[in-house]
Amino acid sequence: MSLGGYHFDWSAVLSGQPLDWLLHGMGVTLELTLLAGVMATLLALVLLSLRLAGPRPLQWIGAGYITLFRNTPLAVQLLFWYFGGVVWLPESARNWLNAGHQLFGIGFPSTELLVGIWSMGLFTAAFLAEELRAGVRAVPQGQLEAARSQGFSQWQSLRLVILPQALAHAWQPLVGQYLNLLKNSPLAMSIAVTEIMYQTSQIESFNFHGIEAYAVASVIYLLLGVVLSAVLTSLNPSPAGLRSNRRAD
Amino acid sequence: MLTKLFYYPVIHENLGYILVGNLSQGEPGGLLLTVLLAVSSGLIAILLGFGLALIHWFAPRWLQRGLWLLSEVVRGIPLLLLIFWLYFLLPMWLGRSAPDAVSVVAALSLFNAVTVMISILAGLHALPAGQREAAQASGFSRWQTLRLVLLPQALSHMLPSFVNLFVALIKDTSLAFIVSVPELTMISSQVNNREQVYPLEIFLFAGFLYFVLCSVLSLGAAQLERQLRRNK
Numbered sequence: 001m002s003l004g005g006y007h008f009d010w011s012a013v014l015s016g017q018p019l020d021w022l023l024h025g026m027g028v029t030l031e032l033t034l035l036a037g038v039m040a041t042l043l044a045l046v047l048l049s050l051r052l053a054g055p056r057p058l059q060w061i062g063a064g065y066i067t068l069f070r071n072t073p074l075a076v077q078l079l080f081w082y083f084g085g086v087v088w089l090p091e092s093a094r095n096w097l098n099a100g101h102q103l104f105g106i107g108f109p110s111t112e113l114l115v116g117i118w119s120m121g122l123f124t125a126a127f128l129a130e131e132l133r134a135g136v137r138a139v140p141q142g143q144l145e146a147a148r149s150q151g152f153s154q155w156q157s158l159r160l161v162i163l164p165q166a167l168a169h170a171w172q173p174l175v176g177q178y179l180n181l182l183k184n185s186p187l188a189m190s191i192a193v194t195e196i197m198y199q200t201s202q203i204e205s206f207n208f209h210g211i212e213a214y215a216v217a218s219v220i221y222l223l224l225g226v227v228l229s230a231v232l233t234s235l236n237p238s239p240a241g242l243r244s245n246r247r248a249d
Numbered sequence: 250m251l252t253k254l255f256y257y258p259v260i261h262e263n264l265g266y267i268l269v270g271n272l273s274q275g276e277p278g279g280l281l282l283t284v285l286l287a288v289s290s291g292l293i294a295i296l297l298g299f300g301l302a303l304i305h306w307f308a309p310r311w312l313q314r315g316l317w318l319l320s321e322v323v324r325g326i327p328l329l330l331l332i333f334w335l336y337f338l339l340p341m342w343l344g345r346s347a348p349d350a351v352s353v354v355a356a357l358s359l360f361n362a363v364t365v366m367i368s369i370l371a372g373l374h375a376l377p378a379g380q381r382e383a384a385q386a387s388g389f390s391r392w393q394t395l396r397l398v399l400l401p402q403a404l405s406h407m408l409p410s411f412v413n414l415f416v417a418l419i420k421d422t423s424l425a426f427i428v429s430v431p432e433l434t435m436i437s438s439q440v441n442n443r444e445q446v447y448p449l450e451i452f453l454f455a456g457f458l459y460f461v462l463c464s465v466l467s468l469g470a471a472q473l474e475r476q477l478r479r480n481k
Contacts, residue, residue: 071416183328197329222322
């Protein structure tokens with residue numbers, strides 16, 4: 001196949017060493033996305049409870065965190081943690097990380113990957129927390145008042161009455177944020193995390209078949225996005241009635 | 250000591266370079282280039298996105314499907330990958346090499362144009378159907394209905410979301426550093442490589458500059474939104 005004088009050679013990407021690189025890169029991308037996603041979710045829930053039920057100073061800290069992390073680029077945050085943040089670790093911990101280890105028979109994440117997960121987890125948490133808060137705000141005030149008047153404590157009303165409805169409101173935007181996490185993951189190549197884009201650049205300099213590599217990478221990302229979106233959408237915990245009424249208010 | 254926590258002299262010595270790059274040699278860089286990249290991509294994206302939305306509005310079904318597919322692909326792959334694509338394809342299309350900054354602007358423009366198209370269409374479809382029916386019943390043509398009745402209402406609702414899009418765009422210009430365009434992130438990383446021992450100071454300062462730029466605009470967007478809601 002030839003286009004504009006360029007001859008496509010798919011076997012330069014889909015066989016031998018380049019194929020191994022791409023498969024490895026896919027594994028790293030998944031690892032990065034899933035672990036950062038779990039971390040971001042837990043942190044976002046903490047941030048949300050700080051903002052909703054915490055004492056005043058903790059509410060400010062939660063709000064400050066969200067503003068700070070949302071208004072600076074992920075690239076700068078990655079570089080900050082990779083070059084700056086690692087210095088805060090004790091030297092013994094740094095040496096241990098750099099030495100490489102086995103965990104459950106697979107390689108323990110490299111320092112680069114750990115910093116990638118850490119940075120992307122912190123970054124994404126701010127966006128998830130903001131979507132969750134928008135979901136909470138979409139729940140009518142009367143719901144909280146009704147729950148309190150039935151004798152639920154503030155915390156019980158939040159957990160049992162408000163949060164399930166807020167999740168239903170926020171589910172699609174939340175799925176969008178997890179997809180953003182997947183699509184932001186190539187930035188980790190800037191700190192030498194060996195994910196998909198890192199591998200395509202390696203193929204490009206290995207045999208100059210960058211275009212084929214980008215095409216394959218595009219297909220991989222589109223497929224991963226479709227799968228991730230379908231899985232998360234099907235996990236929607238909200239009652240069917242709420243789901244179809246989402247746009248009613 | 251405060252200077253132990255944050256060694257300011259390293260910022261002071263490199264301040265000019267961080268803010269404008271090698272501007273005196275005619276090569277703008279740093280914060281200035283970040284703003285230039287964002288503003289030029291933003292303007293192209295608004296115009297192109299507007300054009301795409303108009304085409305979509307009047308287009309036959311097959312063309313609408315094509316535009317939808319384009320937007321799914323452009324927004325479904327990582328923005329960095331889109332930059333790499335244009336980095337390779339632009340020289341092929343233009344028949345000569347293009348500066349790296351041009352491929353970055355092209356990618357950012359395309360990505361945001363598609364987003365603008367989607368939000369304009371969503372804004373138009375969110376208007377009550379009666380608006381269109383009433384206009385057409387009063388003898389307005391399809392074009393007049395769109396231009397005089399629907400667009401003015403839809404656009405005023407969308408203004409805050411365009412500002413937020415621009416904030417995201419400012420942050421996205423930092424991707425340019427992966428293809429070595431000397432904007433703020435690239436320059437900071439260069440200064441960091443040269444100085445070696447002050448990464449915290451350098452990247453905190455870069456983050457601070459982005460933060461000021463983005464949070465001022467975000468606050469403006471929130472203010473605008475409140476005002477629009479009040480005027481409703």
